[in-house]
Amino acid sequence: MSKAVGWGAPRDAGWALPRPVEAGRSHEGAALEKAVGRAWRAPALWSLGSSAFSVTGLADPGRAAAAASREMFFRAAWSLVLRRGGLGSRGIHSPGDTAHSKGKMPPYTNYHAQRSYPMPDEPFCTELNAEQRALKEKEKGSWTELSHAEKVALYRLQFHETFAEMNRRSNEWKTVMGCVFFFCGFTALLIWWQRVYVFPKKPITLTAEWKAQQLQRILDMKGNPVQGLASQWDYEKKQWKK
Amino acid sequence: MAYPFQLGFQDATSPIMEELLHFHDHTLMIVFLISSLVLYIISSMLTTKLTHTSTMDAQEVQTIWTILPAIILILIALPSLRILYIMDEINNPSLTVKTMGHQWYWSYEYTDYEDLTFDSYMIPTSDLKPGELRLLEVDNRVVLPMEMTIRMLISSEDVLHSWAVPSLGLKTDAIPGRLNQTTLVASRPGLYYGQCSEICGSNHSFMPIVLELVPLKHFEEWSASML
Numbered sequence: 001m002s003k004a005v006g007w008g009a010p011r012d013a014g015w016a017l018p019r020p021v022e023a024g025r026s027h028e029g030a031a032l033e034k035a036v037g038r039a040w041r042a043p044a045l046w047s048l049g050s051s052a053f054s055v056t057g058l059a060d061p062g063r064a065a066a067a068a069s070r071e072m073f074f075r076a077a078w079s080l081v082l083r084r085g086g087l088g089s090r091g092i093h094s095p096g097d098t099a100h101s102k103g104k105m106p107p108y109t110n111y112h113a114q115r116s117y118p119m120p121d122e123p124f125c126t127e128l129n130a131e132q133r134a135l136k137e138k139e140k141g142s143w144t145e146l147s148h149a150e151k152v153a154l155y156r157l158q159f160h161e162t163f164a165e166m167n168r169r170s171n172e173w174k175t176v177m178g179c180v181f182f183f184c185g186f187t188a189l190l191i192w193w194q195r196v197y198v199f200p201k202k203p204i205t206l207t208a209e210w211k212a213q214q215l216q217r218i219l220d221m222k223g224n225p226v227q228g229l230a231s232q233w234d235y236e237k238k239q240w241k242k
Numbered sequence: 243m244a245y246p247f248q249l250g251f252q253d254a255t256s257p258i259m260e261e262l263l264h265f266h267d268h269t270l271m272i273v274f275l276i277s278s279l280v281l282y283i284i285s286s287m288l289t290t291k292l293t294h295t296s297t298m299d300a301q302e303v304q305t306i307w308t309i310l311p312a313i314i315l316i317l318i319a320l321p322s323l324r325i326l327y328i329m330d331e332i333n334n335p336s337l338t339v340k341t342m343g344h345q346w347y348w349s350y351e352y353t354d355y356e357d358l359t360f361d362s363y364m365i366p367t368s369d370l371k372p373g374e375l376r377l378l379e380v381d382n383r384v385v386l387p388m389e390m391t392i393r394m395l396i397s398s399e400d401v402l403h404s405w406a407v408p409s410l411g412l413k414t415d416a417i418p419g420r421l422n423q424t425t426l427v428a429s430r431p432g433l434y435y436g437q438c439s440e441i442c443g444s445n446h447s448f449m450p451i452v453l454e455l456v457p458l459k460h461f462e463e464w465s466a467s468m469l
Contacts, residue, residue, distance in 0.1 A: 217374070223432065
């Protein structure tokens with residue numbers, strides 16, 4: 001599959017894609033093809049159930065049917081793994097896949113613009129009408145012949161949002177700050193109630209008189225005289241040092 | 243003792259504590275440098291206008307941020323080990339005092355010459371004299387001679403306790419069945435307070451330690467009066 005980007009028909013929700021291989025297909029389908037291998041072409045794959053008899057060549061129809069259903073189960077599981085992007089050809093290094101995988105998005109919307117990954121590989125619009133397809137053909141020529149409106153149209157096909165749109169500010173911060181202040185205020189009310197109704201009486205050592213006597217005692221015994229409390233007291237002038 | 247709005251350690255009363263203060267300044271400076279660098283990086287990452295923020299290849303910076311922390315750790319470890327070894331030097335103490343932790347008081351034994359033993363209980367808040375420190379004063383202080391090397395042997399009679407005096411840089415666990423030793427040297431006279439530093443039951447916060455460092459003459463008079 002040389003086409004890295006598919007401009008073909010839209011993907012279906014399921015994994016059965018009963019259409020020929022050579023037409024343009026979606027990126028997912030191309031990945032599936034690559035991963036499963038050239039031998040498992042879509043027609044043979046999807047028509048496995050019907051062609052089980054001829055492929056396996058078993059005389060017993062019941063065993064063939066059982067074998068076919070087992071095969072179908074494994075193929076289904078395999079493609080489900082691929083669809084999740086775990087083992088696909090795009091590997092694990094395409095951020096567009098993890099949070100915004102195409103499997104989760106509805107058709108026509110491939111991703112949301114992210115500042116951290118502004119230019120994904122896959123285009124935004126995969127389904128193109130005839131007019132858009134014609135524009136893509138024109139894009140293959142010289143770009144100087146494109147009008148401004150055409151360039152804008154091409155941009156809109158390729159990307160979800162412009163940089164200006166992607167980086168736009170919002171008013172979310174007002175909501176956040178409002179909630180923060182609200183809960184701070186509520187907490188303040190709780191603390192106030194607690195001080196009035198819950199806390200016991202303060203001990204006698206926290207009265208101003210006791211604290212003054214305590215300070216005098218500490219200064220008398222020269223507690224922390226190097227850089228601490230007593231070092232800030234001028235013992236000659238009997239006052240705090242300036 | 244601690245004083246209001248204190249930011250750092252209490253002033254050092256022993257040479258070891260002075261060393262610890264310097265070491266703490268050194269390590270805190272390194273920590274501030276690292277923290278301000280990290281804050282700067284975070285703020286620049288949050289305010290960048292660049293869009294491709296997923297890094298793919300970072301060999302050079304990964305080398306730097308492996309080697310540089312190793313160097314910083316060595317720069318912290320060397321002074322730390324130096325102080326650790328200084329603390330364990332042979333110093334020929336002149337006096338040995340034993341202290342046993344109980345629930346919930348300390349008992350002290352000065353048994354070098356005579357048999358002097360006493361208990362040291364906290365003074366309850368209701369019995370304090372004006373100006374005394376709540377939860378820190380005791381009825382019998384540990385009187386010791388200043389500027390002399392003293393060996394403290396610390397153990398416990400029941401559960402784990404810890405004998406701590408921050409201004410001397412001392413904290414030693416009191417473990418029942420085990421004898422722990424620490425060395426005490428005070429450069430200045432005065433009262434030095436500490437508190438039990440290992441949870442030991444309901445009154446763990448109420449078994450303080452008060453050292454009264456006095457000149458040798460006063461110590462001799464005191465010990466004679468206590469017998």
